[in-house]
């Protein structure tokens with residue numbers, strides 16, 4: 001596996017320091033740079049786990065029509081046009097007028113417009129499921145969704161749910177009213193977004209908190225508004241909500257007899273299970289779980305499904321609620337009105353192992369004339385092996401996305417190996433989990449030149465060509481594997497365009513195991529009057545307070561985790577050698 | 581920093597617009613094929629520009645944009661169907677910055693810009709792939725599938741897995757440009 005560099009998002013944690021790299025929690029805290037966002041207001045990295053998300057539009061992933069949010073609820077979040085999913089394999093279904101060809105000649109079913117004979121049915125051209133199997137056929141090839149929704153809506157479970165909604169409606173309305181009139185709301189940061197969904201969300205939250213706030217003898221009172229002073233005195237006001245004023249709910253059907261209506265459960269299922277001859281008769285969990293809200297147990301009862309809608313989403317900073325991502329309305333547009341991503345603020349870092357690169361280059365040259373394809377993956381992996389007890393060089397390439405040069409300093413986060421080893425009880429396995437290796441990085445500050453449009457790859461031939469004359473510094477280091485030449489290989493190796501290549505060294509202990517994986521703190525200084533990155537914010541009108549600032553040197557720091565790859569332990573390598 | 585990807589100098593023909601086409605690729609009906617420039621057609625690829633509509637005159641059968649890659653042993657074949665009793669082939673249009681992995685068969689109608697298709701895939705007839713979508717290795721996309729923008733598809737049949745990051749366009753563009761730059765001739769006799 002190629003070496004990787006992931007970036008830390010503190011996710012509003014009070015401590016900006018990431019967990020040690022060998023803990024499983026490490027992987028939840030580090031992300032690829034291009035998946036991260038950047039809030040200028042907070043001067044902080046944000047990730048998909050911590051941003052708040054809002055739906056900005058809905059569309060059908062098959063016909064790509066945008067669906068107004070008013071229709072989304074009525075149509076139950078599914079496409080109301082002619083888009084259906086195979087209940088068996090989830091492929092998109094086609095409308096066909098007659099039996100699909102069952103020869104294996106790969107022909108598509110003839111489209112409905114060619115032959116016109118009813119009845120029509122839905123056919124899957126992947127698994128050959130068809131809706132006639134479950135008794136669903138149509139007189140006309142149009143308006144199928146409406147016809148199917150009628151089926152859905154008359155199902156006993158759907159009717160029951162409607163009845164439940166009706167029953168709770170007055171209660172929800174009352175509590176959402178009192179929630180909005182009562183003191184400060186717990187969801188203040190969301191409600192500022194003023195979106196139609198929030199009313200709904202608020203009424204549910206209100207109902208939930210009312211239920212939680214009910215007085216139960218001997219149980220401390222739950223107070224969702226603990227932070228707002230006015231709420232502390234609001235107990236009397238809450239009483240109106242807390243009363244169980246509702247009439248008892250009566251279900252449409254007697255639940256003990258419900259299985260007779262196809263809702264599953266009870267004797268009928270037992271009877272069915274007794275006579276199963278083939279596991280395929282039982283709908284798989286996936287088929288029942290994902291596809292509809294009350295899936296039938298029997299494969300032969302699975303119904304075609306209207307395709308669930310998808311959404312485009314805006315993303316906000318969780319701390320200050322400024323918008324970080326705002327897509328264009330059009331469903332299939334890949335442009336954004338606002339897009340504040342970390343990659344335009346933070347330097348991009350890639351790691352490489354010169355010894356592995358040299359090896360793959362050799363392999364590629366050797367294999368020329370045979371098949372040029374990515375050599376042999378095994379050989380490639382072997383090339384990047386690192387053995388316990390040896391010393392390896394690695395390189396980090398830092399690219400500056402800013403229009404001004406930056407000054408960078410790298411440092412390895414201490415891993416507290418010593419404290420763990422010092423403990424009496426620390427077993428050998430504990431020691432083994434913390435690979436003892438020492439990383440050297442350039443200790444001084446180095447510069448990375450500014451990004452300039454001209455360095456875009458379009459006149460690429462200059463950029464990455466076979467630079468025989470460039471070899472002196474950069475490649476010279478690569479020939480030095482092992483302990484020699486440390487002075488030349490740890491430090492700045494090469495500067496090209498907006499990229500600076502620095503070398504580091506890792507000394508792997510004799511008993512080391514696991515991966516060469518360490519946290520690295522990157523801090524850099526830049527001129528904060530740089531107009532370029534803040535440009536994108538103008539539409540939002542955030543920047544009033546930023547505008548008249550004198551040029552100023554600012555520092556930003558972030559953590560990364562560098563994973564150079566797996567260490568081959570001593571025993572294994574010995575075996576491998578004896579095999580040769 | 582970026583390692584070159586070597587190809588044998590003798591094997592590839594480079595056009596004026598920087599397309600690099602392997603002599604070991606089969607290009608049928610080249611007059612019906614358009615390459616946008618800086619596009620690489622690898623060894624063993626088969627491009628069926630000869631499968632054209634039956635009406636007379638000149639027709640573009642397969643067009644590829646700039647910075648595309650047709651991987652080794654790929655098959656690019658225009659989709660066909662019988663419509664109102666007439667059997668016909670339909671054109672295949674592929675945008676810029678589209679990479680297609682080795683051993684993949686493509687019969688799509690339209691592929692947008694900045695699309696990545698993995699190795700060993702089958703992209704069924706009349707498939708539409710929108711901008712910045714990605715198809716994982718070994719995916720089978722059934723005929724007539726629509727793959728929305730910024731979606732990752734995988735499996736058999738190919739299904740939606742997850743949304744791709746907002747910066748996909750930039751990443752794919754940088755990747756395809758870098759790939760082209762790294763794709764360098766190597767003549768074993770010279771060194």
Ligand SMILES: [Zn+2]
Pocket residue numbers: 009010011012045046047048049050051
């Ligand atoms: Zn986060």
Ligand SMILES: [Zn+2]
Pocket residue numbers: 060061062063064065079080081082083307
């Ligand atoms: Zn639809």
Ligand SMILES: [Zn+2]
Pocket residue numbers: 086087088089090091124125126127128129
């Ligand atoms: Zn199916």
Ligand SMILES: [Zn+2]
Pocket residue numbers: 039040041042043317318319320321322
């Ligand atoms: Zn913020």
